[in-house]
Amino acid sequence: MHLEEWERVNKSIGSGLLGHSLDGNKMRKILSLSYNDLPFHLKTCLLSLSKYPEDQLIRKDVLVWSWIAEGFIKHEETQGPAWKSLLEIAESYFNDLINRSLIQPAQSHAPSEQDGQVHYCQVHDMVLELINHLSAEEGFVTVLSEDGQQAGTLTSAMQKRKIRRLSLHYNSTGSYGASPEAEKEQLSKVRSLDIFGKVTLIPPLSIFGVLRVLQVDDCSGLDNHHLNDLGKLRLLRFLRLHDLKIVKLPKSIGELESLETLDIRKQVSMLRPRRMVLPVSFAKLRKLVRLLANGVELPNGLTLKNMTSLREIVGIQVTLHAVTELGKLGELKVLGLYVPRPNESSSDRGWYVTSLMMEHGMRLPPSVNEWIVKCLQLCPSLQIFILEAPHFCRYPVDLMAQFPSGLRTFICHGGYFEKAFPKWTKPQLSYLTVLHLSLHTVCVLPEHLEQLAELPSLCFLMINSVSQPYMQETLSSSSGFPCLTYLHLWSPKLFLKFQQGAMPKLQKLRLTFSPKFTFDEYNVFDYGLENLPSLRHVIIQLMGSGRTIMEMDDAIRKAVNDHPNHPSLDLLTKI
Incomplete structure (x- = not known):
């Protein structure tokens, strides 16, 4: 749902x-x-x-x-x-x-x-209050808040029970008040350890011999030595280390023979390189199902051929070695490739040159595009494909023609298709339900929309364009989009008009554009919203300021108010 x-x-x-x-x-x-x-x-x-x-x-x-x-x-x-x-x-x-x-x-x-x-x-809040009380009463989760107090009301007898699940809520200083009063024996049966708040210290991991779940919500204050005993958690199945600053995971991670999920995603920032290197011992994680990151590097010497349980890899840096190894995972379902920025490059990625920093139009080096295409060809079972790159990178126009026939989701974040609308063969993407496209100087013409409209399963469509209008003609009833429920269009100049039957199931419409460019040329906000019978929610984001914004504001409110469904309206302004 x-x-x-x-x-x-x-x-x-x-x-x-x-x-x-x-x-x-x-x-x-x-x-x-x-x-x-x-x-x-x-x-x-x-x-x-x-x-x-x-x-x-x-x-x-x-x-x-x-x-x-x-x-x-x-x-x-x-x-x-x-x-x-x-x-x-x-x-x-x-x-x-x-x-x-x-x-x-x-x-x-x-x-x-x-x-x-x-x-x-x-x-x-009231649900949390209830479950905190019930959990404390049953000894289900032991919560130590930043003042050293336990959530809920516990009798002294309950406090002496062995702790099964421990949650530490750190304060701004990186400590959780008083240390837990539990002895080693009391912590020896802990199956789940969750730590929230910025952490500068964590309990000795060697204590937790039967731990199944370890989640540290903010690791930005941790160093390598905090993870020295990580390899002793042989029963660990779920490991989340969010916002790690270290650039290489410890070798001991390869000893986590029961691990199924490794989540090392970070808070993404343009000022913070994402680079993190996996140790060669990573290949020993035979039961791993999911690797989630924001830009992890597969070093030479690390092979994935024996990691047959892997189904989901997100945030892996594009290199020839990585692509070759990914091709050995025949059952991979979810793949997120990351093209690093120049300041994240290392010696084995010599294809980055200073000119790549130019903001307006550097194609990805041929080798990188070839690697991406090769990866798609070697992963025929893919259902979700996420491609993330610096915004100035260009993708080949035939990239989508390489998609596996069973692909359900394609999200293009950063980078763009230039000079021509992406191409694919007609029956190829019949299962595609989610599509994000980033364009540059490509004008979306009616024939392009007709091509998109023929995707029989498409439910969610998002198109970003830098400088050109999306379309200058109306969406006719023959355009189809039989399953589309969400449409998001972004462009400085944007005009379209829905005709009856164009998108019969569309529930949420989001438009982002500049009134100055759009209103000055077309002098009207008449997008035919009344012809969208299932419309429930409209989001309009206007870029700019001035009198035109006010005029467009009134026109938008009238168009939405006149719709028979009376959809909700979020009208936003971005200067």
Whole structure:
């Protein structure tokens, strides 16, 4: 289910559950009844959320894979690999909790996650209060806050129990107040350790002999020595080290023989190089299913041929060696390639030259384009392909013609197609549901839209253009787009007009443009919104300022108000 649908479900179901019309005691009673009505497996998953701080934005994939790692998700007899069926079950539990308004979907602003799906959630304050109390009562999660106090009300007898799940909430100084009063024996059975807040020290990892889940939410204050004992966590299945600054993972990571998820994503910044090098011992992680990063480098000597469980690799730097090794993973489903900026290059990427820094128009060196194409050809099972590059890099016009026939998602973040609209063969992308395109001097003509409209499964379309108008003619009913529910167009000059039947299922329309360029030429805001029968939400972002903005503002509000569905309107201004 898409985020728009979740929001409507959440409003309808949650109006009585979390509405402001009820006093606190009545809300708590309703929430308690809702919790008691849950099946056992959902109670377990919900209680696990008590480890998070208040108002924490929680990644869906982090949550569901940690459930799997802890054994909350039981395997059902289904076809396909065990991890796949477990993931489907875990996601259904996540959906159930949203349907019951016990967790709330949250928006993602990451370009690679603009696909209409739910990627984040949050826990309402009153729900968190309830599960904190229940969790403390049952000894499910032990939370140490920044003042050294435990969340919930615990008796001294409960505090003496062995801790199964430990969550440390650090303060701004990088400490969590008083050290845990638990002895080594009390921590010896900890299965999950989660640390939130900026960390400058962590408990000795050698204590946690049966740990399944380790999540450190902000590693920017950690150095290599903090991870010295990482290899001793032989039962670890889920490892998330967010925002690590170190440039090479320790060799001991290869000793994590049970590891299924390695998440080393960072906060992305133009001022911070993303480069991180995997050790050769990484190849020993035979059970690894997912590697998530923002620009990890595969060094020469590291081979992936024995890592047959790998299904998802995101954020791997494009090199000839990396492409060759990726081609050995015949069952790879998700791939994110990263073309590094010049200041991130190392000696084995001599194709970067100073002129590549030119802001206006440097093609990717032929070797890099060839490597990307080769990678696509060697990975026939790909379903999701994410390509990230500096914004001045150009892609070959026939790149999409190399896509595997089963591809469902293509997200192009940074870089652009130039001089011609991307080409592909007609039946090739029949399963494609999500498409992001970045263009430069390419004008999107009616024939290009007709080509896109023939993609039978396309649900989410986003097109960015730097300087040219998208189209100068109307979208006719023959244009199709039978499944499209989300359309986002970005261009300084933008004009289009929907005719009846053009996009029968479109629910969310987002347009970003400059009124000065658009209004001065066309002198009207008449995009034919009334011909979009399923429209529910309109987002208009106007670039610039002045009188034209005000005139366009009035025209937009009138067009949206006149729509028979009375869709919601977000009208934004970007100077």
